[in-house]
Amino acid sequence: xxxxxxxxxxxxxxxxxxxxxxxxxxxxxxxxxxxxxxxxxxxxxxxxxxxxxxxxxxxxxxxxxxxxxxxxxxxxxxxxxxxxxxxxxxxxxxxxxxxxxxxxxxxxxxxxxxxxxxxxxxxxxxxxxx
Numbered sequence: 669x670x671x672x673x674x675x676x677x678x679x680x681x682x683x684x685x686x687x688x689x690x691x692x693x694x695x696x697x698x699x700x701x702x703x704x705x706x707x708x709x710x711x712x713x714x715x716x717x718x719x720x721x722x723x724x725x726x727x728x729x730x731x732x733x734x735x736x737x738x739x740x741x742x743x744x745x746x747x748x749x750x751x752x753x754x755x756x757x758x759x760x761x762x763x764x765x766x767x768x769x770x771x772x773x774x775x776x777x778x779x780x781x782x783x784x785x786x787x788x789x790x791x792x793x794x795x796x797x798x
Contacts, residue, residue, distance in 0.1 A: 687730050690745065695754060701742070702761070705778075770783070
């Protein structure tokens with residue numbers, strides 16, 4: 669059971685990660701995230717709670733997160749199984765092809781970077797921010 673919990677647990681509060689997720693559960697939350705991106709970068713992680721690859725990508729992000737607590741970017745978590753309509757809205761508004769898992773970096777209201785599957789990493793996110 670420990671192996672299962674380590675890689676497939678969808679509990680967003682578990683673990684030693686310094687990463688603080690902002691839950692994306694409404695169109696209003698999406699609008700807030702996009703508005704916030706005009707002040708500093710925002711990233712959205714689209715996660716399928718039914719997909720082991722998505723769980724591994726999420727775990728890798730959380731384990732390697734080394735931004736300071738008050739650092740950029742603000743991270744948003746979207747459970748796309750529960751909120752598929754929001755995922756569709758993200759694709760439409762940000763003009764990004766839907767994938768899962770997917771990490772999208774937003775600056776000044778526009779997607780400036782996106783990655784999916786094994787390309788999702790803190791190192792790649794840092795490179796996109798530089």
